[in-house]
Amino acid sequence: MTILASFAVPHPPIILPEVGRGEERKIAATTAAYEAAMKQAAEFQPDTLIITSPHAEMYLDYFHIAPGREAQGNFAQFSASQAEISVQYDRDLAALIADEAEKAGIPAGLEGERNPDLDHGTLIPLYFYRKFGSLEKVRIVRIGLSGMSPAIHYRFGQCIRDAAEKLGRRAVFIASGDLSHKLKEDGPYGYVPEGPVFDRQCTEALGQGDFFRLLTLDHSLCTRAAECGLRSFWIMAGAWDGTAVRSRLLSYEGPFGVGYGVASFLGEGPDPSRKFLRPLLEAERKQRAERIAQEDPYVKLARLAVETYIKNHEIAPLPADLPSEMLHTRAGAFVSLHLQDQLRGCIGTFLPTQDCLAREILLNGIAAATRDPRFPAVRLEELPYLEYNVDVLSTPEPISGPEELDPRKYGIIVKSAQDERRGLLLPDLDGVDTVDAQISIARQKGNIAAKEPVNLFRFQVVRHR
Template sequence: MGITAGIMVPHPPLIIPEVGRGEERTIIKTIEAYREAAAFVADSAPDTVVVISPHSTLYGDYFHISPGERASGSFARFGAPTVSLSVDYDEEFVRELEAAAANTGLAAGRLGERNRELDHATLVPLHFLAEACGGIKAKVVRAALSGLSLAEHYRLGMLIKETSERLGRRTAVIASGDLSHRLKEDGPYGFNPSGPLYDERIMAVMGNGDFGELFNFSEGFCDSAGECGHRAFVIMAGCFDGTEVEAKRLSYEGPFGVGYGVCTFHAAGPDEKRRLLAEFEKKERTELAALKEKEDAYVRLARAAVEAYVTGGEKIAVPAGLPEEMLSHRAGAFVSLKKEGRLRGCIGTIAPTAPSVASEIINNAVSAATADPRFDPVEKEELAKLVYSVDILGETEKIDSAAKLDVKRYGVIVTKGGRRGLLLPNLEGVDSVEEQISIAKKKAGIGANDKVQLERFEVVRHH
């Protein structure tokens, strides 16, 4: 017993005839593939179906697992209130999964439910499964995504597998997720070149069952593509850790500017060579060690400042032996921390506030690790996984037009009244001046359509 089958499916409500009212015929290949995938799950005769939904309760630092005995939902908000579904939750499975997460230190459980109703990313695949089975006979577990790293999503999948095996459940996993939402100018989020690139790449990965490649999709690339389901696919991949997988690509379409992909995955037996998280972590340790060897004096100073403060609670003095320009020069500086490819903290100063660049770096490194309001303070256990970059800012220059910006060369400062926002240049996932200005406005709390004073600056990036 354990994980027997998995499917990757999209969740457009219009695929339901009562919602689409004829428009669903535009994606007939997806509908046919969906029915084949649902029949595949039905044939596996699951006791429990785990649905991984991007539209269930989402937290930045916690995986929410839906609690309770039963849940219902309908397509009322999409104009079809008569199309509804009720399911029984597998309460024992959920309790065991929550306990397993607590034992391993993974932040997952039944806390923080905001809406008991089934979301559309859960309803759409269950609608097809009910059609294939003549009703939902299996019990259901609904798991949400989080803002945690891809590695943590994979770990949740591994715990789902372990729980399934411990309880002796035949379990099928449904990874519900659309692909890019940026395939066309008239799509829901416009066009971005990363959109079709993401869809081509993810369909190759999932269609071949190359789950280890899922870790190699950077956060910036996924954000640019506007994808919906990547982390759901990673959780499902974790459910097959140590398992030989027979993958089959059934369909791909993107007529509305959103990618819809359908694949099936059959568990074909143990395969110790497919311990993918262990492989990823080994590779990551090797790469981090190589990066640390290449750090220059600026980055080494930022690392030393953070490690000393996190482990001992003291801010270091400016050490001896630094390059002269770090001691005699003053400038604004930004220190950024990343962990497993995701931002972990970033604090900086537009103009110098300390006697030297070195002092500026020390101050801002400590602040990035402990005082960025978007993140909890860095813990000792995280230090070995952090990657640092230090941006030294040049002089700012007022400009009268966005045409004088270059997203790769110049950072931008936007000012309206007492509000001021900054964005550094050459950031992954920021591909246009318009995006750069928009993000800087958002950071400052300035309206998207408000006129602002623009300033530009260049940086020297150390990483």
């Protein structure tokens, strides 16, 4: 067994005295648990610390493994540049993890580095580890997360474990991640009821070593709770595939409105009942089947458009059984794609451009999957996990001012009074709760300055999910 232990830990900069300046005393239990966890980690005298961090390089469809021989970082962004850390990377293990992932068909590797500095999700565990162990005697593998499914994160964890075993590395896995960021009204991110619910479910699963529960937590709950660590925990679970673990929740606190949990996991030998990939894939298959069965003709058409184009590079013919209103109505429509409750693409038209609504949806679906400039084109292996929304727009109407808007009821078009620049925002979006926010975002999307004169239009949508 080359994964000696693993630890789920948070990364609040305020926990450091250099940053907290006394405020860290409000999370003294987290500090004590963190020190106990890293003391235990150092006592194993590992060859390598494998750290997954939400603040390392993160791509929607790719796991980034930090390249190079060494890296440094400090807490300058938190006004504590004097707290510095330097590490040596385990280049051989990093390269073999990338190779194992390639064999498994998982997009991962050493390419795509944008910032070589150690991120704070990596720095904080190292800060505590070096209290008890020398960073000169241990090598580091630093890995970012992705927007891919729980099963792919789990399989990537298996690849990490397999690579460590092949090289005979004695490794400790550190899964860095905070819990919900929305626990308190006066916290930095506000409050939603899902925040405490997520934290309770997640910490229960961590404390019980119930990795399958972690892997199957409700995606919408996790998204609403604004967590950042769950994908780290998914990878960690895969690294323990087929192994019995002794788990312990060491602490949980959230006084600043963000959940901080510390948990430890020690291996206790092979256990075939703890191979979770097959039941996880079956659960994902069942969820997809149930979701597709509930889709109405609008959403089914968007799915058909995307899947036909991505698989065959062809535009699908319109199905013969479409409702008549889709064939005899013209309207603008937006098609949005989501992957693990994260936006994966959205393209639409606010006025009709095709001879019928069905064709509007068909072509906008293809555009959302392939031409949204914010995202790479959808890949074949993503298709089973995509969720679709179709918004059919009413004809935009001019309004005299913001008092005629309601962000829950109306979408908005902000058009420059000087030229054709315009920005559009759909209604009833998470996090867009005020008219001011709605106008501000629409201005940004249209590249229209905050004080530039504009004309306002509103519209309503019929949303199909």
